[in-house]
Amino acid sequence: SQVGERMQVPPMVSAVRVGGERLYRLARRGVEVERAPRPIHVRSWHWLEFDLPRARFRVCCSSGTYVRTLAHDLGASLGCGAALESLRRLSSEPFDLTRCVTVRDLYVLPPEAVWERAGIPLDDALGSLPALTLDETEVRAIGYGAAIALDRDRAAAAPLAAGPRSLVLRDPAGRALALGEARPDAAGAGFLAHPQVVFPWAVREGRPSAP
Template identity: 40%
Template sequence: MINGIINVYKERGFTSFDVVAKLRGILHERKIGHTGTLDPEATGVLPICIGNATKVCELLTDKDKVYRTVMHLGITTDTQDMTGTVKEDRSREAALLKEQTVEAAILQFVGDYEQIPPMYSALKVNGKKLCDLARAGIEVERKARTVKIFSIEIEKINLPYVTMQVHCSKGTYIRTLCADIGEALGVGACMESLVRTRVSVFPLEEAHTLAEIEKIRDEGTLEELILPVDRVFEGKTKLTVVPEAFRFLQNGNRLNDGNFTDVPEKIADGEQVLVYDPMGHFYAVYQYERETKDYKVRKMFGA
């Protein structure tokens, strides 16, 4: 059985569910999950969790992400991207904008930002997906959600097109960001293209297409692609239990400093630590509680 994460490059035309289905066939594994949807026309990083790594799917979905997008100023569509029906074309006006004006409008979105999710999205209202309602010609009121834009790097302005890299929090819709920037400029905008270049610690340059994964499987070197679960928790304190305490770890019992081979001098209250078995295998995530001076299990993975 495979336990770990594969950094997949999702190609254009595939849904995230398509990638999972195809990987099940390639790897002959049933327990597989993806870490957040990408639109079919979008490409880029899609970490796939396999075996006990599926326990971190939700965690990876919550991580910050980086996208490279091309915004088309002057074009407004019903889907906020170029796959939709054009509602208004003000490209000529957009082409006459000053670059400094465009740049200032874009950068004002850096920081916390109230974003209304698009109708063409997988979010549910009263149990129904917004995209299904949109296809039926029904538009419903959506509440604005606070998202965070950590940074926007403007790579190229060739009006009416703007290429930019956006580092953002979970739940951010880049096409809605493009539409909102266009509205701020008074000409409208939509998303021309989108590439996800990073999810947490998983970068684009280390991602593999499905064809590459299948070839590597046939060559018998698949294990080189399987990233360990603890890769997701880079930077956290690592603790190893002594042999005598392994049974406590197996049962998910509380642990104390005496159960580990060595403990740093200072661990903050509420800090999460990675716990390894005596053989050095990642086993669980625990959380330190200063009041009781011990560690409580947060998530078990097993060896």
């Protein structure tokens, strides 16, 4: 079965970093390096058409899964080889094809029409991400780009080292202020929430005042 959890080796033509350099940059120079396998989860796999030498399928998988590698690995397991001819992403929560516009639409339609057809409120777009609620002192600190200290209870509610935009930082009213990442501090004794993208309405000018 193709469904379930497994380990996947990312392809050389990918944005994964090895030794501080993107794999696709190495691939362009003809360099191939060892890549550590990563855990993925294939939630569902449906065959839509099977007419050899071509086949079509629909897959629902976790973020970070390389579908072309799924095809390659399937061919390897069958002993015949396989390559992905085309790929179409149908959805990436909360976005799907029902609210899409073409590149041409972006050029010819007024912004209001594009928003009406494809716009999603920010809080809806970020609704699938874990969030931390800040107090007023922390809200001010985020406005200056400062990291927020987290106790173990708050750190336990956040994904650690999951990527620079893996966590939503919200004010007490629930408004999104920034996207960031929770990481252990330099001493390894605690945790910090680092803002990576601070939204314009949260940015504060100048320097923070002394308490």
